[in-house]
Amino acid sequence: MKRLIKNIPFYVKFVFNCEEPERCYSTTDVEALMKIESAFLPGLPLSAVRVGDKLVFKSDSDYPETYEVTGVDVHDIQDDFRRKGSNSRDCIGYFGEKKEALLSIYVTMVLV
Numbered sequence: 001m002k003r004l005i006k007n008i009p010f011y012v013k014f015v016f017n018c019e020e021p022e023r024c025y026s027t028t029d030v031e032a033l034m035k036i037e038s039a040f041l042p043g044l045p046l047s048a049v050r051v052g053d054k055l056v057f058k059s060d061s062d063y064p065e066t067y068e069v070t071g072v073d074v075h076d077i078q079d080d081f082r083r084k085g086s087n088s089r090d091c092i093g094y095f096g097e098k099k100e101a102l103l104s105i106y107v108t109m110v111l112v
Contacts, residue, residue, distance in 0.1 A: 012101060013101035014104075016067070016107045017091070018111060021091075027094065027095050029098075036055055038056070039054035040054065049069060049072055050069065051069055051071060051072060052069060055107075067110060072108075
């Protein structure tokens with residue numbers, strides 16, 4: 001198994017955003033990202049995100065949800081002054097350990 005990099009000064013924030021606000025997932029935690037799988041490679045952690053991919057979000061539920069990626073954008077490339085704070089495009093809920101983010105990758109999706 002690959003070794004996870006856990007202690008770097010800044011992380012990438014992933015915002016998995018759906019049309020419904022309650023179906024939004026946001027994280028900077030690499031261990032939380034490992035709980036997302038590609039529907040094309042079940043059982044393996046996510047290694048890339050492209051438009052058209054189908055992602056499976058594993059949770060405590062017996063019925064994981066599958067989403068299709070409709071867009072991928074890079075935002076919030078920030079300097080030291082703006083690294084922490086809120087963003088109206090971010091999710092209300094957060095999963096994993098919260099860490100300082102250097103930039104955000106927004107993944108827009110639809111539930112399939």
